[in-house]
Amino acid sequence: MKVMHDKRLDTADIRILAHLLKNAKASNHELAEVAFLSPSQCHRRVKRLESLQIIRGYTVQLDPQALGQEITIFVNVSLDAHGSNPALRFSESIRGVPEVIECFSLTGETDYLIKARLPSLKAMSEFLMHRLMSVPGVGSIKTSVVVEEIECLPSLPADLLEQARREAQ
Known part of the structure; x- marks a missing residue:
């Protein structure tokens, strides 16, 4: 087991x-x-x-395009100051933003990675310039637009799948 x-x-x-x-x-x-x-x-x-x-x-699972969400973006966010207060302010500010479907606190070059879905390039620009850049503590952002979603499926951890395969033999 x-x-x-x-x-x-x-x-x-x-x-x-x-x-x-x-x-x-x-x-x-x-x-x-x-x-x-x-x-x-x-x-x-x-x-x-x-x-x-x-x-x-x-x-x-909803089909974003069927709901008019044509654009998926990933945004790397770097804060202009570090410590618990700027991170807490950012976390509180980003919660509940409807365009944001996932947000992760990271180690490394950037502080946060955001996945967002938007209906158009204009909406993307509005989101980045007026919503995200206005969040207190945001120093810089770097955005990547998804060209094609290859695979996005929930899965079990690889070790559990391997365990099931072994036990089934």
């Missing part, structure tokens, strides 16, 4: 998680078939995974 912070996962758990990543709407019966369990055993497993916070929730 694999131990992750006292959260034991076996092949059945991994199969359940992998299938839910592909189809969060999968029925308990479908999950049971995939995991080679009875429906009642499977239900208990899913409830356990939820109680351990391994499963934090269920989401829907």
Whole structure:
């Protein structure tokens, strides 16, 4: 068995998680078939995974272009000052900005990496110049526009996938 912070996962758990990543709407019966369990055993497993916070929730994947979000950008943000106060001010300012779909605090050359979706070049310019550059503490930004999204799928950690493969042999 694999131990992750006292959260034991076996092949059945991994199969359940992998299938839910592909189809969060999968029925308990479908999950049971995939995991080679009875429906009642499977239900208990899913409830356990939820109680351990391994499963934090269920989401829907939306097609950004179908919703008019034609442009995806990544923005590297460098703060003009460092320490807890500028970082806290930036974090508080960026939360809830509707264009921002992900934001990460980084080590290295830049302080933050933002992923944002926007409907047009004009909206991108407005976002960068009037929203992002006006956030207190932002020193510089460097923007990359996504030309093509190659693959963007949720996945299990590689070690769990390898464990499931070994146990299935």
